[in-house]
Amino acid sequence: MKTKLGVLVVVSVFITTGLLLVALKTSTELRFITVFSIIATLLITQFFAHGLTAPLDEMNRVAKGISHGDYTRRVLGADRRDELGDLATTINLMADDLEAVDRHRKELVANVSHELRTPIAALRAVLENVVDGVSAADPETMRTALTQTERLGRLVETLLDLARLDNGVVPLRAHRFEVWPYLSGVLKEANLADAHRKLASGSGRHTRTDVHLHLDVSPPDLTAYADTERLHQVVANLIDNAVKHSPPHGRVTVLARRGPQPESLDLEILDEGPGIPEQERHRVFERFNRGEVAFPHGKGSDGGTGLGLAIARWAVDLHGGRIGVAESTRGCRIRVTLPGIPVRRQLT
Incomplete structure (x- = not known):
């Protein structure tokens, strides 16, 4: 981008200098030369500006989509060899990471729901049988209920470990x-x-x-x-x-x-x-x-x-x-x- 802006300035200066030299040799009035110089500079600036702002507009649209939960959109032009290409690559990598995190979150909810459903259903069945008088509250029945409760405890402990992992530093008591x-x-x-x-x-x-x-x-x-x-x-x-x-x-x-x-x-x-x-x-x-x-x-x-x-x-x-x-x-x-x-x- 610095190179392109430098080229824009150099081209504008050359055009203005060239028109001034033409005016001196042909006795053209300075006001016409000034107008032509301004028009030419504006046209060149518009050409360069479009090449710079169009990718930014696209990045803005993709970023807004990501902010609304659409992680499937990607920025085109990541193959550009300038700062905008680097920025497009970074945004695409961020979108990939967010899409993966969102997918993992959904998988975690589904997995945890499945893991919770089984012991809860088993524990409920055992307790309902005891309440309805189908089964006696003997040690074997209570041991079955205890096993399902321990399974729930292990799952909760796993989720707590995940929270500790995400929080970063955990002090070691070695x-x-x-x-x-x-x-x-x-x-x-x-x-x-x-x-x-x-x-x-x-x-x-x-x-x-x-x-x-x-x-x-x-x-x-x-x-x-x-x-x-x-x-x-x-x-x-x-x-x-x-x-x-x-x-x-x-x-x-x-x-x-x-x-x-x-x-x-x-x-x-x-x-x-x-x-x-x-x-x-x-x-x-x-x-x-x-x-x-x-x-x-x-x-x-x-x-x-x-x-x-x-x-x-x-x-x-x-x-x-x-x-x-x-x-x-x-x-x-x-x-x-x-x-x-x-x-x-x-x-x-």
Whole structure:
């Protein structure tokens, strides 16, 4: 744009100078030369101005459409090699992001509605049977109601984690802890939750109690330095993902090793499922990615809202660590590396 404005000034000066030279040689009156010079300058200015303002008008229309919720419109002329082309590209990228966010929002509402409907319907059925006298309020019936209530609680906790993720910085309450008893507790909680779920769903169906959870910590007195609450989110979500894609009577192994730094920790979660295609490995930790491509016959990467693995990555990033899908000859292998000293980071 600076170049075009500079050309406009130079051309206008040349035209005026040329007309003045013509006037001196032909004895033309100065007033006619002035009029011709002004008209020529205005015509050239109008030509350049149209090339500058037309894209701005289009950008204005697209921006107004975006402000009213129309994320499908795009600015033409993004291939221009000037500031207006850069601005058009930026607006189109913004529209793409907003369209993706709007689509994810709708997917989240649909997914959460679906996830809420099932336990609420089951809980209502149990309570109605108790009230109507069809079922007695015995421990087994109450255990079924408790299982559905816990499922609702897990969904609400997932949504709270998403809110924390969006809010940016979350303070870490890191401390030194023994890895073996800590991970043993996490696996025990997973087994208890699976037992409750099996009672609620009935026998004869493949549930997570069919999957054997194995813990391997070396050395046995291994210690680490991390926020145990956030680490619980990581391990629980990864185990949840692994067992959902394991075959009946399969095996999920949690490996814990000492990292390269003092109090650092290397974790691996291995399953015997179908694994994740290499071209999909970079997407499994994205929000709302339910893994329809990677797991076309399953429930998705986390079988629910598509937030479990995204929350796991968020918790690992909060520590300044790394998480990813590692090579494996069978099933899926998720590797987590936590540094010895956690780093507070501003997540976006």
